[in-house]
Amino acid sequence: AQKVTQAQTEISVVEKEDVTLDCVYETRDTTYYLFWYKQPPSGELVFLIRRNSFDEQNEISGRYSWNFQKSTSSFNFTITASQVVDSAVYFCALSEPGTNDYKLSFGAGTTVTVRA
């Protein structure tokens, strides 16, 4: 069963628009960690954020913000006032230390294209 679902395959926006990426996860553990990674066209994986299951506070980092809701098993990511440099593939991922030896399970990714 897919542990992390990113339902949006591709999103295309015009520069300065906001874009929200959805992530829904599935776990039976009470302790788990959620991640977002960015993969720009150059191909490397860039770490964006880690959130543990006990911290439901939303977080903002510059133009990036994350909304973690345990009640709906979602960890959504919003880019405010998007820029062309935000064009990338974004991955949501889940780690369940109690059951899977810290292995990281990835969603399929959402490709974001920001047009000038």
Place this chain on the structure above:
Amino acid sequence: IAGITQAPTSQILAAGRRMTLRCTQDMRHNAMYWYRQDLGLGLRLIHYSNTAGTTGKGEVPDGYSVSRANTDDFPLTLASAVPSQTSVYFCASSDWDTGGYGYTFGSGTRLTVV
């Protein structure tokens, strides 16, 4: 070396040939992983190692083998490559057991099997 080094960066390989993808880390992380990335499927775990001397199978282990003779190196071997193994391969390590709760990824190896 800083972080994880993967080699080669890219490779074109004839079907049926044997190939070893190299991965070396200099952070003394205990756990290491191999993922493959395919369009529309994200990154899928091939094999992992929680500590030197131990390995385990991930989600898509068939056709691949790994070894972990020491902490730093975690090579991935394709015994007889097939076109379906065309992919981008990422090696990673993690420092969970030292409280870091994070992952470090290599730059990837782009493999084309023809």
